[in-house]
Amino acid sequence: MLELGLRCQSFVDVVSTASGQSWALTNYCPVPAGPANSDHPPGFATALMNEHSPGRGRIAGDGVDGRIGQLAAKAYLESESSFPIPDRTPRPSRHRTGEPLTTTSDDLSGLIRRAEQGEEAAVEELAERQRFSTDDRLLRLFVDSIDAGTAGLPGWLVASALEGSNDGPGCFARAVAARWLASPPAALGMSAWELAEALRSQGIGPDLLAELAGPDFVWVLPEAVRGQYSSAALPLAPSDSESWPATAHSVFSGTPDDVCRWCSSPLWTALDLDTSDPVDSRTADAVTEAIAHTGWRGRLRLTTCAGCVCDVAMIVFTEVRRDGTGQWSPHNSADLLLWEPRTRHQTPPRTLFADASHGFCATPFQADPWHSRGSVLGGVPDWIQSEDTPDCPGCGEAMPYLGMISAVDADPRCEGGYYFFLHTTCGIAATIHQQS
Ligand SMILES: [Zn+2]
Ligand SMILES: [Zn+2]
Numbered sequence: 020m021l022e023l024g025l026r027c028q029s030f031v032d033v034v035s036t037a038s039g040q041s042w043a044l045t046n047y048c049p050v051p052a053g054p055a056n057s058d059h060p061p062g063f064a065t066a067l068m069n070e071h072s073p074g075r076g077r078i079a080g081d082g083v084d085g086r087i088g089q090l091a092a093k094a095y096l097e098s099e100s101s102f103p104i105p106d107r108t109p110r111p112s113r114h115r116t117g118e119p120l121t122t123t124s125d126d127l128s129g130l131i132r133r134a135e136q137g138e139e140a141a142v143e144e145l146a147e148r149q150r151f152s153t154d155d156r157l158l159r160l161f162v163d164s165i166d167a168g169t170a171g172l173p174g175w176l177v178a179s180a181l182e183g184s185n186d187g188p189g190c191f192a193r194a195v196a197a198r199w200l201a202s203p204p205a206a207l208g209m210s211a212w213e214l215a216e217a218l219r220s221q222g223i224g225p226d227l228l229a230e231l232a233g234p235d236f237v238w239v240l241p242e243a244v245r246g247q248y249s250s251a252a253l254p255l256a257p258s259d260s261e262s263w264p265a266t267a268h269s270v271f272s273g274t275p276d277d278v279c280r281w282c283s284s285p286l287w288t289a290l291d292l293d294t295s296d297p298v299d300s301r302t303a304d305a306v307t308e309a310i311a312h313t314g315w316r317g318r319l320r321l322t323t324c325a326g327c328v329c330d331v332a333m334i335v336f337t338e339v340r341r342d343g344t345g346q347w348s349p350h351n352s353a354d355l356l357l358w359e360p361r362t363r364h365q366t367p368p369r370t371l372f373a374d375a376s377h378g379f380c381a382t383p384f385q386a387d388p389w390h391s392r393g394s395v396l397g398g399v400p401d402w403i404q405s406e407d408t409p410d411c412p413g414c415g416e417a418m419p420y421l422g423m424i425s426a427v428d429a430d431p432r433c434e435g436g437y438y439f440f441l442h443t444t445c446g447i448a449a450t451i452h453q454q455s
Contacts, residue, residue, distance in 0.1 A: 131160055174213065290370070313419045
């Protein structure tokens with residue numbers, strides 16, 4: 020709209036009094052000269068929060084049960100080791116000098132050369148120019164350089180240019196993405212999988228990703244995460260969904276085996292799967308492939324407490340057994356609670372089953388916590404917030420990811436996604452809930 024001549028003030032006047040109103044818009048608008056655009060390095064917020072650490076001592080000293088504050092402090096201390104407190108001396112901003120954003124191709128080529136040599140300021144400037152660009156000129160320069168064999172441009176910057184220049188079917192950006200997915204150039208410094216992940220994190224959805232990769236594309240997980248995720252993803256559906264095959268198996272008919280020890284509600288049978296179902300071998304084979312990385316064989320009925328993981332707990336652990344029974348895990352201590360659960364005896368959400376009627380998902384990136392039919396077994400998680408893989412409370416190892424249920428598919432009372440993990444050796448499952 021601004022390109023079409025709309026004045027910035029008119030834009031703010033309209034949007035700030037409508038559904039587009041936000042704190043960032045009316046207080047710290049991320050415009051070039053604004054305080055929100057001060058090149059805050061990663062870890063800035065961590066350092067800021069750690070400056071409040073004296074308050075933690077006050078909480079303990081005053082006898083206040085500041086559990087949330089203590090959990091937050093622990094999280095900030097942990098992240099401090101990955102993001103050391105940065106030097107927050109304000110850096111001079113190019114934009115405060117009023118220099119215009121327009122630049123000739125010669126200047127851009129110079130910037131790209133500096134970025135390829137690892138100059139951070141050049142990378143930042145290219146990222147900013149990409150954000151404000153209205154054509155694919157910058158992307159074409161990136162592509163020329165990478166195809167010519169020059170390495171050094173950060174993958175996220177290239178993926179952001181591909182996403183930002185995506186202009187519909189047949190456009191230059193899509194043609195390049197398809198060509199690189201089929202055969203990633205060495206100078207790109209990314210495997211096809213890593214390029215796909217980068218494109219997804221920049222906002223390219225799973226359907227377009229599948230289209231770009233083509234129907235014959237084979238998704239091969241990088242070695243480093245092969246025990247953690249699955250390249251095969253299978254849709255999950257409630258048993259009353261339209262596409263549910265008549266041969267559906269495994270509906271649990273036993274007595275409810277346990278209740279939540281926190282809120283006394285019956286446990287929710289979230290997933291009911293079987294890698295060796297004799298009635299439906301097609302689904303059984305597909306389930307076997309989607310969860311092969313977990314090493315689980317046989318019936319897998321995963322229970323959890325929907326209310327507690329959604330409302331009051333950080334995580335819920337349950338035990339799983341091959342005969343389809345399961346129970347509350349003694350590893351669920353009160354330390355996992357953010358606040359006290361109420362007794363609720365609520366009706367658990369619906370159970371989801373593997374749906375092999377249309378085969379595997381087109382990509383391992385198909386999970387979608389926002390939409391109906393966004394529930395997926397296997398694949399890789401689409402985290403709403405940050406990545407939050409739990410460690411197994413039995414052995415301390417990272418728990419392999421099993422799948423995700425979109426709340427829309429299971430329980431309209433809740434929003435967001437339920438993320439499931441399974442450590443077969445210990446017979447322990449974990450449920451994490453995330454929402455916006
Ligand atoms: Zn509960
Ligand atoms: Zn374990």
